[in-house]
Amino acid sequence: EVQLVESGGGLVQPGGSLRLSCAASGFTFRTYWMSWVRQAPGKGLEWVANIKEDGSDKYYVDSVKGRFTISRDNAKNSLYLLMNSLRAEDTAVYYCAREVRLGAARPFDYWGQGTLLTVSS
Amino acid sequence: EVVLTQSPGTLSLSPGERVTLSCRASQSMSSTYLAWYQQRPGQAPRLLIYGGSSRAAGIPDRFSGSGSETDFTLTISRLDPEDFAVYYCQQYGRSPLTFGGGTTVEI
Numbered sequence: 001e002v003q004l005v006e007s008g009g010g011l012v013q014p015g016g017s018l019r020l021s022c023a024a025s026g027f028t029f030r031t032y033w034m035s036w037v038r039q040a041p042g043k044g045l046e047w048v049a050n051i052k053e054d055g056s057d058k059y060y061v062d063s064v065k066g067r068f069t070i071s072r073d074n075a076k077n078s079l080y081l082l083m084n085s086l087r088a089e090d091t092a093v094y095y096c097a098r099e100v101r102l103g104a105a106r107p108f109d110y111w112g113q114g115t116l117l118t119v120s121s
Numbered sequence: 122e123v124v125l126t127q128s129p130g131t132l133s134l135s136p137g138e139r140v141t142l143s144c145r146a147s148q149s150m151s152s153t154y155l156a157w158y159q160q161r162p163g164q165a166p167r168l169l170i171y172g173g174s175s176r177a178a179g180i181p182d183r184f185s186g187s188g189s190e191t192d193f194t195l196t197i198s199r200l201d202p203e204d205f206a207v208y209y210c211q212q213y214g215r216s217p218l219t220f221g222g223g224t225t226v227e228i
Binding site for chain 2: 047109112114
């Protein structure tokens with residue numbers, strides 16, 4: 001069974017840092033692109049970043065470029081999101097999601113349950 | 122950036138009704154790169170449709186997707202009580218990947 005379990009969320013002061021983790025199991029992690037998606041309280045979904053199977057390519061939404069870093073450890077079946085210079089507007093539930101290749105399509109077929117980050121003084 | 126605009130924002134319907142949700146893209150795109158997700162309260166999103174019209178594994182055939190270029194739709198042929206949720210479209214053809222703002226289907 002495919003499982004994605006996020007951890008590392010919590011309360012952080014503005015300007016602070018935090019690292020989120022996502023533990024993957026039930027599939028060959030090193031063969032999938034992975035993404036982070038966030039959802040502010042009561043709001044819609046926002047894609048944050050993704051990373052290629054071997055970690056060689058990474059992409060970010062403009063609002064987090066230069067502040068967030070996505071990475072992975074294929075030996076540990078884990079995905080990470082290092083977040084620096086946190087702002088109140090980064091407050092959200094952060095989901096990790098698996099990107100599945102279906103022909104030319106690459107939608108998100110499995111999602112974790114999310115971890116809540118609150119940025120507040 | 123491809124902006125996706127979903128309409129309407131909220132729909133109030135009854136079980137058994139047919140519903141069509143709209144997703145309009147700010148620029149022409151291939152339906153290959155369009156997906157739909159369902160999110161129930163307190164849950165993670167669930168993939169319903171990918172490639173514009175292909176149902177994901179385990180998704181009932183009352184869900185269907187269609188569209189091309191800038192206009193895409195998700196149709197639920199007969200609403201089941203478990204279908205009352207928020208629905209999002211997503212494009213994954215161009216970075217940044219983007220989601221629509223969502224449509225809430227409520228009783």
